[in-house]
Amino acid sequence: MKFICLTLLLISGITDSRSEQFDVVGPADPVFVVAGEDVTLPCSVKPNISVVDMRVEWFRPDLKDSQLVHLYKDHEDRNTDQIQFYRGRTKLIHQELQRGNASLKLSSVQVSDEGLYRCFIQSKSWYDDATVDVRLEAVGSPPVITVDGFDHSERLHLQCQSEGWDSEPVLEWLNSEGVSLSSETTEVQRNTDGFSVKHTITVHHRADKIHCRVKLRRHMLETMIVTSSKSFNPWRTSIILSSIAVALIVIAGILIAAFGHKYKEYDKQQNKNRGKKQEHDQLQTEISRKQEEHDQLQEEKDRKQQQYNELLQNENKKIAQEHNQLQEEKQRIQEERARLQDMNKQINQDYLGTYTGTSNHLPVVERVGLHIIKFVRDSMQARTNQQGKKTKK
Numbered sequence: 001m002k003f004i005c006l007t008l009l010l011i012s013g014i015t016d017s018r019s020e021q022f023d024v025v026g027p028a029d030p031v032f033v034v035a036g037e038d039v040t041l042p043c044s045v046k047p048n049i050s051v052v053d054m055r056v057e058w059f060r061p062d063l064k065d066s067q068l069v070h071l072y073k074d075h076e077d078r079n080t081d082q083i084q085f086y087r088g089r090t091k092l093i094h095q096e097l098q099r100g101n102a103s104l105k106l107s108s109v110q111v112s113d114e115g116l117y118r119c120f121i122q123s124k125s126w127y128d129d130a131t132v133d134v135r136l137e138a139v140g141s142p143p144v145i146t147v148d149g150f151d152h153s154e155r156l157h158l159q160c161q162s163e164g165w166d167s168e169p170v171l172e173w174l175n176s177e178g179v180s181l182s183s184e185t186t187e188v189q190r191n192t193d194g195f196s197v198k199h200t201i202t203v204h205h206r207a208d209k210i211h212c213r214v215k216l217r218r219h220m221l222e223t224m225i226v227t228s229s230k231s232f233n234p235w236r237t238s239i240i241l242s243s244i245a246v247a248l249i250v251i252a253g254i255l256i257a258a259f260g261h262k263y264k265e266y267d268k269q270q271n272k273n274r275g276k277k278q279e280h281d282q283l284q285t286e287i288s289r290k291q292e293e294h295d296q297l298q299e300e301k302d303r304k305q306q307q308y309n310e311l312l313q314n315e316n317k318k319i320a321q322e323h324n325q326l327q328e329e330k331q332r333i334q335e336e337r338a339r340l341q342d343m344n345k346q347i348n349q350d351y352l353g354t355y356t357g358t359s360n361h362l363p364v365v366e367r368v369g370l371h372i373i374k375f376v377r378d379s380m381q382a383r384t385n386q387q388g389k390k391t392k393k
Contacts, residue, residue, distance in 0.1 A: 022049060022100075024121050026130030032137045032217055033109050035263065041104045041132045043119035048100040055122040056092065056102045061131075062116045069117065070104055072097070085112060085274070111136060111267045138194055138260060140165035141253030143212040143223045146246045148200070155202050156227055160212035163196030164257040169216040171197045176209035193257060203227060223249075337384045344377055 022045040033039040041058070045051060056072040060083070070090040071078045077092065091105045102121060106113065114136045120129040140162050148157035160171060168188055173181035183199040190196075203210055204227075213222040 020123050020126050022046060022121075022123075022126065022128060024119060024128040024130040026119060026132045030133040030135045032135050034139055034219075035109055035111060035136055035267070037109055038105065038107045039109055039134070041106060041117055041119070041134065043102045043104065043121075043130055043132065045100040045102070045121060045128075050098045051100055051102055051121055051123075052094075052097045053123070055120075056097070057120040057122075058090070058104050059118050059120070060115060061118050072102075085110070106134075109134075109136070110271075111264060112271050136166075137217070137219075138164060138166040139219050140169060140194065140196075140214065140216075140221070141257055142221045142249065143171065143214045144246055144249045144253060145210070145212050145223050145225045147225075155204050157200065157202050158210060158212075158225065158227075159198065159200045160223070161196065161198040162214045162221065163253070164193050164260065165195040165197075165214075165216055167216060168195045169197060169214045171199050171212065171214050173199065173201050174211040174213060176211075178211075181210075193261065340380055340384055344381070347373060347377060 025044055025046050027042050031039060031041060043058075052075065056070075058069040058071075059067040060069060061067065063083075066081065066083050068079070068081050068083060069086050070082065070092060072092050079087075079090070082090075086106075089107045091107070092102065093105070096103065102119060104117075104119070114134055117132040117134060118129055119132065121127065141164050143160050143162040146159045146161075148159055150156060158173075160173070162169065162171065168190075171183075171186075173183060175181060181201060181203070183201055185198075185200045187198040188195065189198075197214070199212075201210075208227065209224055210227055211222055211224045213220060
């Protein structure tokens with residue numbers, strides 16, 4: 001019975017684990033976007049299960065330092081550690097999480113946003129991720145149609161040109177019914193501003209309307225010219241007006257291209273300025289830290305100096321006290337010595353003066369006493385001399 005229960009539990013655990021398995025799916029091709037526009041980075045799970053209770057993290061694996069772009073965890077967005085220039089520009093649609101859609105909306109795309117993004121989704125027992133390649137694209141100028149002239153058969157020689165594309169676009173001629181017309185000549189050039197294309201075609205001036213269309217991925221620009229006989233009567237006036245219109249369009253295209261180039265340069269400069277500001281802030285922080293360390297060391301030095309001065313003053317007081325004590329001891333010894341010398345003189349006068357020259361005639365007892373007095377006197381004299389030497393030392 002226990003074996004059967006254990007087997008059922010194992011089977012149930014394996015079934016639950018498999019039921020939580022999923023694949024994170026992203027786009028197979030790069031996601032192209034124009035600077036300044038909004039873009040959605042696709043990311044979802046297969047099968048379409050809810051990811052509301054899971055961890056959804058978007059980050060930049062191609063950056064060295066901070067990588068977090070957006071974090072959803074415990075049913076809420078947690079972007080405390082988000083990269084600074086993504087603040088306020090990322091958003092997850094929480095209603096879509098219920099359907100397994102974890103796509104990230106990125107607003108006001110900048111040049112620095114170009115690169116690789118990783119969509120990481122994790123449940124309690126499973127995780128997977130997908131990579132999204134975001135690339136910025138430059139939209140070229142609107143196509144410009146110019147009239148090169150007429151021939152004897154009353155046919156118009158038209159030229160269509162567009163420039164400023166990040167990749168080679170597709171240019172085609174269309175008639176008023178939308179039927180594609182073959183170009184006579186095709187020219188593609190690439191310079192620092194991107195790709196430029198130029199196609200020519202010859203049509204009868206009674207063809208009514210001719211369209212020039214330029215396409216690149218999801219972008220399409222189109223220009224039309226009216227070629228009916230009424231429009232080109234007289235043809236010289238038409239050419240002049242067309243030339244003026246072409247000139248205005250070319251100028252507008254140049255201004256747009258220049259503005260786009262200046263915008264890129266401005267954005268790059270802004271990124272450089274932000275980097276320099278971060279370096280400056282880090283340097284200021286380091287200087288403040290060094291200043292605090294210097295102040296702490298100065299306080300420690302002042303405290304040690306104060307302790308040393310107090311210790312030196314106490315030692316000087318102690319030495320002065322000992323010196324005074326030695327002086328007092330010396331004076332006391334000198335006074336004792338003088339007193340002993342006075343006593344010695346007094347003894348000499350009292351006991352020896354009377355018997356000067358007659359000590360051999362004294363009785364034995366008195367002579368013995370005299371010798372004892374001399375011995376005591378010599379001992380006291382030696383003691384006095386010894387104490388005087390110690391005092392001098």
